[in-house]
Amino acid sequence: MAEVVIVENKDAAGALVAEEIIALIESRPDAVLGLATGSTPLPVYQALRTRISGVDVSRVRGFALDEYVGIDPAHPQSYRSVITREVVEPLGLDPQRIHVPNGAEATIQHAGEDYEAAITEAGGVDLQILGIGTDGHIGFNEPGSSFASITRVKTLTEQTREDNARFFDSIDDVPMHCITQGLGTILRARHLVLLAFGEGKAQAVADAVEGPLSAILPGSAIQLHPHATVVVDEAAASKLKLADYYRYTFTNKPSWQGI
Numbered sequence: 025m026a027e028v029v030i031v032e033n034k035d036a037a038g039a040l041v042a043e044e045i046i047a048l049i050e051s052r053p054d055a056v057l058g059l060a061t062g063s064t065p066l067p068v069y070q071a072l073r074t075r076i077s078g079v080d081v082s083r084v085r086g087f088a089l090d091e092y093v094g095i096d097p098a099h100p101q102s103y104r105s106v107i108t109r110e111v112v113e114p115l116g117l118d119p120q121r122i123h124v125p126n127g128a129e130a131t132i133q134h135a136g137e138d139y140e141a142a143i144t145e146a147g148g149v150d151l152q153i154l155g156i157g158t159d160g161h162i163g164f165n166e167p168g169s170s171f172a173s174i175t176r177v178k179t180l181t182e183q184t185r186e187d188n189a190r191f192f193d194s195i196d197d198v199p200m201h202c203i204t205q206g207l208g209t210i211l212r213a214r215h216l217v218l219l220a221f222g223e224g225k226a227q228a229v230a231d232a233v234e235g236p237l238s239a240i241l242p243g244s245a246i247q248l249h250p251h252a253t254v255v256v257d258e259a260a261a262s263k264l265k266l267a268d269y270y271r272y273t274f275t276n277k278p279s280w281q282g283i
């Protein structure tokens with residue numbers, strides 16, 4: 025079962041996860057971070073900005089979860105641009121060490137395989153940051169994705185395109201396809217940290233943490249992981265049946281344990 029940490033707000037979540045990432049980098053300067061985009065991980069990146077000075081990040085490596093297919097990498101909403109703007113530049117990471125799946129149509133046939141090979145060559149991801157879609161996707165693994173899936177092209181659901189229309193001028197501009205790490209890829213990371221905020225994510229969180237294991241609930245794949253941490257605010261936790269138990273467990277956690 026995933027460990028669930030219910031926090032007061034996004035800032036508290038960001039601080040908690042940022043501390044875990046800094047401890048990881050201090051113990052392993054060439055740590056491999058799994059980077060997510062969307063709104064959810066922003067408080068983590070924000071919290072890292074204020075804590076990272078004095079930490080040597082020159083050897084940190086990173087792999088983004090996903091990218092839109094057919095979008096110009098220079099487009100402000102390509103995940104390449106988002107990762108550069110929100111993570112690489114403010115944290116002073118080496119851009120050469122940060123990878124984003126290649127969504128160019130010309131090379132898309134082998135882009136998934138290439139990305140898997142790059143992750144394997146790096147020795148795997150140490151800590152994977154995850155958000156969750158209102159339809160339950162992690163990465164862009166939409167409902168129906170195999171738990172064994174690897175990096176590949178997926179078609180975005182209408183729900184996801186509507187949710188992400190806020191980043192574009194209109195829903196028509198939201199790409200139809202993406203390339204995403206698979207659920208199998210994500211499950212190979214050594215530590216999963218899934219964040220979710222707000223009532224709109226409450227059902228997806230409950231399904232991921234307490235629902236049946238099912239391809240129709242892609243987030244439920246985290247139940248198969250030996251070290252998964254779910255950090256949520258009260259609203260996103262509102263449909264969890266065992267919320268009191270999670271609070272009790274976290275309050276009584278040994279002080280020497282991280283998340």
Ligand SMILES: O=P(O)(O)OC[C@H]1O[C@](O)(CO)[C@@H](O)[C@@H]1O
Pocket residue numbers: 060061062063064065089090154155156157158161162163164
């Ligand atoms: O965080 P948001 O913007 O609600 O999106 C949900 C999740 O979907 C994804 O964007 C898919 O990449 C996640 O990375 C993200 O956290």
